[in-house]
Amino acid sequence: MGKNKINVALIGLGRIGQMHAENLTNHQSFNLKYTFDISKKLAQKISRKFNSINIINPEKAFRDKNIDLVFIASSTFTHIKFIKEAAKHKKVIFCEKPLDLDINKVNTCLKVIKKYNPKIQLGFNRRxxxxxxxxxxxxxxxxxxxxxxxxxxxxxxxxxxxxxxxxxxxxxxxxxxxxxxxxxxxxxxxxxxxxxxxxxxxxxxxxxxxxxxxxxxxxxxxxxxxxxxxxxxxxxxxxxxxxxxxxxxxxxxxxxxxxxxxxxxxxxxxxxxxxxxxxxxxxxxVDAYRLQLDELALYSRKKKSPKSSFEDGRxxxxxxxxxxxxxxxxxxxxxxx
Ligand SMILES: NC(=O)c1ccc[n+]([C@@H]2O[C@H](COP(=O)([O-])OP(=O)(O)OC[C@H]3O[C@@H](n4cnc5c(N)ncnc54)[C@H](O)[C@@H]3O)[C@@H](O)[C@H]2O)c1
Missing domain, CATH: 3.30.360.10 (Dihydrodipicolinate Reductase; domain 2)
Incomplete structure (x- = not known):
């Protein structure tokens, strides 16, 4: 565990979550500390594969002061609740597309998180x-x-x-x-x-x-x-x-x-x-996902706006x-x- 690495909690370990787990593990700037999925069997398998800590409640990640970044790759309908929680705990947030299926939920979320002014990068990888x-x-x-x-x-x-x-x-x-x-x-x-x-x-x-x-x-x-x-x-x-x-x-x-x-x-x-x-x-x-992570590392550490933001998702x-x-x-x- 590198001291200066960005500590990550990855939520959602399906098709894209597993790819992100691999890319985060291979990236020099990140330390994949926690992984979480509601499928317990899958979560165990993936945490063993990537040597991460399998948490059974995402709250553990939100409350852990050493976690810098919450990486949301779970099913679409879960994104907003995890964004709100991560913003409340002052984490940098990466969220897969789409933000949600309901624009009213997205607009309400925007109002709720505004006071925390969180850093959020969205998973529009094609950019x-x-x-x-x-x-x-x-x-x-x-x-x-x-x-x-x-x-x-x-x-x-x-x-x-x-x-x-x-x-x-x-x-x-x-x-x-x-x-x-x-x-x-x-x-x-x-x-x-x-x-x-x-x-x-x-x-x-x-x-x-x-x-x-x-x-x-x-x-x-x-x-x-x-x-x-x-x-x-x-x-x-x-x-x-x-x-x-x-x-x-x-x-x-x-x-x-x-x-x-x-x-x-x-x-x-x-x-x-x-x-x-x-x-x-x-x-x-493959290159886009890698470059997306490079930018996320810069964004986490400095004030560099990402190519793809919450507003782009909205x-x-x-x-x-x-x-x-x-x-x-x-x-x-x-x-x-
Ligand atoms: N940017 C891209 O190229 C790209 C590609 C594929 C999928 N996606 C997006 O990524 C997200 C996941 O897609 P996928 O293809 O990996 O789907 P998937 O169904 O393979 O995986 C979703 C995972 O989320 C887990 N999950 C569901 N509810 C959860 C909860 N409350 N807490 C924790 N985990 C939960 C499921 O158990 C499952 O393992 C979707 O929003 C999708 O739109 C983006």
Whole structure:
């Protein structure tokens, strides 16, 4: 246990929690002190694997003065209560996206935590992706002139488990929320103003039963008139499809997919055939998750604002709510923050 390390309590040890546990353990600035999950069996297994202290009540972490950072990676509906508790105990907070599914809960939370003025970094990992970042830098350098369109394609290789989907909040609040945030990342001081949504189920009828969608697309417009298109699928036969295109008055910037390696195969039947795409978020965004932690370490120690804040989480949720209203009312919806 390094003396100057940032002591962390990690809450939630599922798919993403386990990845964070590994990354925190491997990071020079953090000491993964406590781990907690309501599944006792899982919690025991993970604490053994990462040599952390398995706590059976998260209060222990909140009350421990040596804990600097509370890292929330549990199911979405638990985030707000842990944020409030961590803020009360003056911890630095990292919280996975989305903040919650209910904007009223988020707004109330904001009022409650205001007096503690906590440091909160949100898990919009795509903001940290080197590819997505470099096109923003080129855009700022005026390489493509005035920004006119943003086109985001985001398709998961396969849906998560049905039990996850049932509590996920649906495709807009669970999945497309990343893309709503990414739009705002490129727009900077410009802001989303309106949204029109369409969604359907064609191949996987399970989504009908849980009143969710496997396919969804949105057309959004910013105050300055930038046209934004987002298209999501919960399945994709050729892997994790993650592409961003920025189109401007003088050119275009693309942050493309990542392949397993850069080899291209040329044969009698194919030219320029590339290797398969990286499997899913843990592989595709490996650098982003690492850079996200680098920033969290700096943020914990100094006053450096993170790329992704509580307010970004709140605004992305407001857009997701508007997407659902547009779908229901079959019309373009104005967005107010
Ligand atoms: N940023 C990303 O790339 C990304 C990727 C996947 C998931 N997520 C987000 O991370 C969160 C977790 O997703 P996941 O895929 O790991 O889900 P998961 O279902 O695999 O894991 C959630 C874990 O939280 C635990 N949990 C539930 N209630 C709890 C409580 N009250 N206290 C402690 N633990 C509790 C569950 O037992 C489970 O182990 C979700 O909010 C999700 O939206 C973010």
């Amino acid at each position: 940290y992706d080197p590819g997505h970042n470099s096109i923003k830098k080129e855009l700022r350098k005026n390489k493509i002139g005035k920004l006119e369109k943003i086109i985001i394609t985001s398709r998961d290789p396969a849906p998560p488990s049905l039990s996850y989907l049932k509590i996920s909040g649906g495709i807009f609040k669970d999945m497309m929320i990343h893309d709503f945030d990414l739009l705002r990342f490129y727009l900077d001081e410009d802001e989303i103003e309106s949204i029109f949504t369409t969604a359907s189920n064609i191949s996987d009828k399970r989504f009908n039963r849980i009143k969710d969608y496997e396919l969804a697309s949105c057309l959004l417009k910013s105050k300055k008139g930038v046209q934004c298109i987002i298209t999501n699928s919960r399945h994709c036969s050729f892997g994790y499809d993650q592409r961003v295109e920025l189109f401007g008055s003088k050119g275009m910037l693309i942050s493309g997919n990542k392949n397993e390696n850069e080899t291209e195969i040329f044969t009698k039947n194919n030219t320029s055939q590339k290797q398969p795409l990286l499997n899913f978020f843990i592989d595709r965004y 605004r992305a949720l407001i857009i997701a709510d508007a997407a659902l209203i547009s779908l229901k009312q079959r019309k373009q919806i104005k967005i107010k923050f």
